[in-house]
Amino acid sequence: MSEIRVTDIKGEDGSAAVNFSKGINISSGVCTATNFSGGGANLTALNAGNVSSGTLPTTRGGTGLTSLGAAGKALKVNSSANGLEYGDAGGMVKLYEYSSTGGSAVNSFTVNGYFDDSKYMHYRAIVSDVYTAANGNANQPSMRLNVSNSPVTSSSYVWGFDEAYASGHHNRGNGTGGRNSSITQLQGTWACRGNTYELQNFDIFFFNPTTTGLGAKFIKWTGHCHQHGDDGNRYTMASVATGALVTNSALTGFQIYSADGSNFTYKISLYGILK
Amino acid sequence: MKKHIHTPNGFKEEDYTTEEVAQAATDKTEIEKIIADQKTLDDKKASDKSAATTKLKALGLTDDEISALTGS
Numbered sequence: 001m002s003e004i005r006v007t008d009i010k011g012e013d014g015s016a017a018v019n020f021s022k023g024i025n026i027s028s029g030v031c032t033a034t035n036f037s038g039g040g041a042n043l044t045a046l047n048a049g050n051v052s053s054g055t056l057p058t059t060r061g062g063t064g065l066t067s068l069g070a071a072g073k074a075l076k077v078n079s080s081a082n083g084l085e086y087g088d089a090g091g092m093v094k095l096y097e098y099s100s101t102g103g104s105a106v107n108s109f110t111v112n113g114y115f116d117d118s119k120y121m122h123y124r125a126i127v128s129d130v131y132t133a134a135n136g137n138a139n140q141p142s143m144r145l146n147v148s149n150s151p152v153t154s155s156s157y158v159w160g161f162d163e164a165y166a167s168g169h170h171n172r173g174n175g176t177g178g179r180n181s182s183i184t185q186l187q188g189t190w191a192c193r194g195n196t197y198e199l200q201n202f203d204i205f206f207f208n209p210t211t212t213g214l215g216a217k218f219i220k221w222t223g224h225c226h227q228h229g230d231d232g233n234r235y236t237m238a239s240v241a242t243g244a245l246v247t248n249s250a251l252t253g254f255q256i257y258s259a260d261g262s263n264f265t266y267k268i269s270l271y272g273i274l275k
Numbered sequence: 276m277k278k279h280i281h282t283p284n285g286f287k288e289e290d291y292t293t294e295e296v297a298q299a300a301t302d303k304t305e306i307e308k309i310i311a312d313q314k315t316l317d318d319k320k321a322s323d324k325s326a327a328t329t330k331l332k333a334l335g336l337t338d339d340e341i342s343a344l345t346g347s
Binding site for chain 2: 100112114142170184189257
């Protein structure tokens with residue numbers, strides 16, 4: 001074994017690269033060059049942090065993408081099924097969310113302009129933590145549906161529900177004699193107010209609110225609330241309910257209000273179900 | 276009276292308009308009538324149930340048997 005010490009090795013013409021026809025083993029130290037070429041089949045311990053260009057394709061376990069999608073978007077296969085993209089995932093998409101809990105109490109709120117027929121067919125609104133601080137008025141919410149951005153106040157609503165509480169049942173509704181000017185009761189006549197645990201919650205589903213040509217727009221909801229009455233009795237109720245506005249027009253939103261003048265705080269989450 | 280308005284253009288808290296205050300008064304009258312009508316029906320149901328229970332007891336049924344029969 002011998003050792004050769006040089007400062008520069010060149011091909012025989014003084015300018016060409018040196019050929020190592022049998023390969024070369026570098027047992028220690030760093031092999032440095034401006035560029036490398038040829039197959040990398042035997043390279044090991046590669047550091048991904050050193051990759052500075054190019055895109056790893058899906059065929060190699062990558063995304064084929066060079067940038068991150070917007071907040072809340074999901075990575076999914078594109079409509080041509082030949083690549084990945086960021087977009088809305090299937091199922092429900094959150095369209096809006098708001099909480100007034102701890103803030104100012106109001107007599108009503110309106111959610112309008114979020115229905116988008118080009119993307120969604122049905123919608124779901126979760127109205128939760130409805131809370132009235134002051135004793136006195138009962139805060140039994142009512143609901144109206146919006147056409148052309150305004151709540152419909154004509155006597156065009158039908159509604160009804162079955163409600164279980166303690167050992168009893170309530171059957172409420174507009175009756176058989178006519179229609180009401182609202183979905184007058186979302187939870188009946190429970191006076192949920194005063195204590196911060198006397199809350200009301202409603203899970204409201206809108207069937208085809210933007211469809212036109214047919215004669216009614218239906219919703220269904222379940223109601224859940226707890227009343228600690230002035231007489232000391234505590235009731236917890238659950239209702240299964242349906243309602244409709246008799247109209248050919250598309251809905252643009254909805255309004256929930258307290259007909260007895262109560263002030264309340266609330267949370268609202270609105271979701272669209274993708275077509 | 277205050278209201279919240281939620282649209283894609285933003286959130287607003289506003290006072291009720293004169294028309295909305297009038298509508299709220301109408302709504303209050305309507306719901307008070309509905310609740311009164313419901314109470315009349317509920318009271319009648321309770322009265323009918325009480326009368327029916329008395330008659331069943333007169334026939335010899337126990338309270339448990341009446342409860343099993345009526346589901347309450």
